[in-house]
Amino acid sequence: MCEAVEEDLYAVLGASPSDSIQQLRHRYQQLALQYHPDRLGGGSSSEAESAVKRFLEADAAWRTLSDPSTRRQYDLQRRARELKQNWPVDSTVYLEDMTWEQDERVYTYSCRCGGGFNVSEEEVGEETQRRRQDDEEEETEEEEHSGVVVCCDTCSLSVCVTWSLQGNTQSFECQ
Structure with a gap:
């Protein structure tokens, strides 16, 4: 769980903090179409596991960033981490x-x-x-x-x- 806190949710979606909610939704939908378990072909099990992991990361990022309240809270935590980097x-x-x-x-x-x-x-x-x-x-x-x-x-x-x-x-x- 600590690892997810340190991961940049915007980077997971391939987005930036200045992106609108519509832009974030579009990036999430692109990732969901690409990595959703139902859309995976008959690839190797390691590729399937990697795709599922990527899908779950994108889904978690979208759940946090799609809600204005949780997005604001995440942005404040992210800014605090950035400022500590000196x-x-x-x-x-x-x-x-x-x-x-x-x-x-x-x-x-x-x-x-x-x-x-x-x-x-x-x-x-x-x-x-x-x-x-x-x-x-x-x-x-x-x-x-x-x-x-x-x-x-x-x-x-x-x-x-x-x-x-x-x-x-x-x-x-x-x-």
Whole structure:
């Protein structure tokens, strides 16, 4: 069971975190048609076992990613794992320079590899609230800096997304 937790469910489907539910469904259906046990010919038993295993992995990934609640929970766990990897920050991106996607309620920024960096509206709100609480608790005049590190959904590049707190001239920056 631990092995499944470490496996990237998006990679199992051949998808990326920025894919819509329809795109994920399409990728799942392609894999199901290819690897479903009922569709297997008279191949060797090791090939059949491998195909069944692949089908079960795709099915488990789809069950998690098809439900908005479990997908969000998985995405948060995935992001936490990525941030623990201590990848170097390649650049700083200001939130106001990112594109707002109204339908998905997320800020996006294109990566040079063709992938993208995504920060949800909720993440921005949570980080802003956390930062304000920290400032209130510390009650210092000293400027401390923080930021949100976001990994590309396709490659290993990461950026620090920064923004100004409303009513405060202090801005978030990566250290």
